[in-house]
Amino acid sequence: MRAALTILLKDLRQQFRDTTLLTFGLALPLGLAFLLTLTLGGNEKQQFIGRYAVAGGAAFTEQVLRPMAERGYITLRELPGWDAGAALVDKGEVDAVFVVPPDGRTGTLEVIGNVDAAIAVDVARGLAQSYATELRTTGLAVAVAMQGRDADAGELARLAQAAPTPVALDTSTPVLRKQLDPATYHAAGMAVFFLFFGAVVSAAGIFAERAGGTLVRLIAAPIPRWSIVAGKSVGGVVTGIVTMTVLIATSGLLLGARWGDPLGVAALVAATVLAVCGITTVVASFARTAEQASNWVSIVATVLGVFGGALFPIAQVGLLPYLGYVTPHRWFLSGLAELAGGGTASAVVSPVLVLLAIAVVTGGVAVHRSGRMLRVTGGVA
Structure with missing residues (x-):
C-alpha cells in the first residue's frame, strides 16, 4: 500500500505540472462549452430579440x-x-x-x-x-x-x-421539468468528453515508465506488481475528480450552469470518473506505446461521445438513442437531468449504479490485462 501511495503522489506531481492535463481537463472543455453556449444559446434568462x-x-x-x-x-x-x-x-x-x-x-x-x-x-x-x-x-x-x-x-x-381564446398556453408558471439548460448541457457534455483525454495520461503512464527505463526498476523492487497498477489507476481517478470539480465550479460562475443538488452531483462525478478510467485503461491495455494508447482512446472517446449525446443531442432515429445506454456520457447527463428537475441525491441512484457497474466490469478487465502492460523483455522496455 505504501508503494502504491508513493507512485500515486509521484504521478500526481507530474500530472499537475503538465500543461496537457490543464489543457484537456479545464481549458478545452470550458472553452468549447463557452463557445457552444454563446452560439447555440445560453440559459433561460437569455431571450431572442x-x-x-x-x-x-x-x-x-x-x-x-x-x-x-x-x-x-x-x-x-x-x-x-x-x-x-x-x-x-x-x-x-x-x-x-x-x-x-x-x-x-x-x-x-x-x-x-x-x-x-x-x-x-x-x-x-x-x-x-x-x-x-x-x-x-x-x-x-x-x-x-x-x-x-x-x-x-x-x-x-x-x-x-x-372573443376570448378557449385554450391558452400559460408560460408564466415555472414547470418542473427534467431537462438541462443549454449552458449546463454543454459544460457537462464537454467535461465527460475530455475526461477521456485526461484519463489516458494516467493509463498510458506505464508506457512512459517503460520507455524511460523506470518500469524495470519498479518491477525489480520488492513491491507487489498490483501496487504499480493501483498507483497509476488511482492517480487518474484523483485527477479526474479534481478537474471535474474545478470545471463544475468554474462553469457555474462563468457560464451560469446549474448543476443541481451538490451531493447528487458529487456521486455522479465520482461514478463517471471511475467508469471513464476503467474504459480508458482497458483500451490502453491493448496498445504497445503511449502514442498508440492515446490514439485509440481518442477514437473511443469520440465514438462514445457522439452516441452518448455529449457533443449534441442524439437523434431519436432507429437504434441511435439506445446505443447511448452503453456510454458513461448518457448516464451522467441523465443523472444531471434528474437533478435539474428538482431531484436530490436519491434521484440519481440508478445512473450512479449503472456507472459503477461499467467501472467494475472495465476495471476487472483492466486488472486481468495489467500483466501485459507490465511485461518487459530482456530487462529493457
Whole structure:
C-alpha cells in the first residue's frame, strides 16, 4: 500500500505540472462549452430579440408586433413603404421587414429577410403565417355564421376576433421539468468528453515508465506488481475528480450552469470518473506505446461521445438513442437531468449504479490485462 501511495503522489506531481492535463481537463472543455453556449444559446434568462420593421397593416402591427415590442421580445420600426424596409435589410439594420396590405386583412403579407439572420427571419415568417392562419380561421367562422342569415360580416368578424381564446398556453408558471439548460448541457457534455483525454495520461503512464527505463526498476523492487497498477489507476481517478470539480465550479460562475443538488452531483462525478478510467485503461491495455494508447482512446472517446449525446443531442432515429445506454456520457447527463428537475441525491441512484457497474466490469478487465502492460523483455522496455 505504501508503494502504491508513493507512485500515486509521484504521478500526481507530474500530472499537475503538465500543461496537457490543464489543457484537456479545464481549458478545452470550458472553452468549447463557452463557445457552444454563446452560439447555440445560453440559459433561460437569455431571450431572442429580433430587429423588425413593418410597412402598412395597422391591425397586424397593433395585434401582433407592438405587444411583442412592449415586452422586449423584438425591436420595431414603422416605415412608410416597403422600399425603405428593403434598404434597411440591405444595410443590416433590421433582420426582417413585414410588408402588410393596408387594411391588414386582404392581399399578400410579405416578409423581406436578411440573409445573415436566418433565425430571426424564420421567426418573422412564423409570425406572419400565424396571423394569416388566424384571419383565415376567422373568415371561415364568419362565412359559416352568415349562411342563411341577414348579418353584418364586418361586425361578425370583429366579434370573432374579440372573443376570448378557449385554450391558452400559460408560460408564466415555472414547470418542473427534467431537462438541462443549454449552458449546463454543454459544460457537462464537454467535461465527460475530455475526461477521456485526461484519463489516458494516467493509463498510458506505464508506457512512459517503460520507455524511460523506470518500469524495470519498479518491477525489480520488492513491491507487489498490483501496487504499480493501483498507483497509476488511482492517480487518474484523483485527477479526474479534481478537474471535474474545478470545471463544475468554474462553469457555474462563468457560464451560469446549474448543476443541481451538490451531493447528487458529487456521486455522479465520482461514478463517471471511475467508469471513464476503467474504459480508458482497458483500451490502453491493448496498445504497445503511449502514442498508440492515446490514439485509440481518442477514437473511443469520440465514438462514445457522439452516441452518448455529449457533443449534441442524439437523434431519436432507429437504434441511435439506445446505443447511448452503453456510454458513461448518457448516464451522467441523465443523472444531471434528474437533478435539474428538482431531484436530490436519491434521484440519481440508478445512473450512479449503472456507472459503477461499467467501472467494475472495465476495471476487472483492466486488472486481468495489467500483466501485459507490465511485461518487459530482456530487462529493457
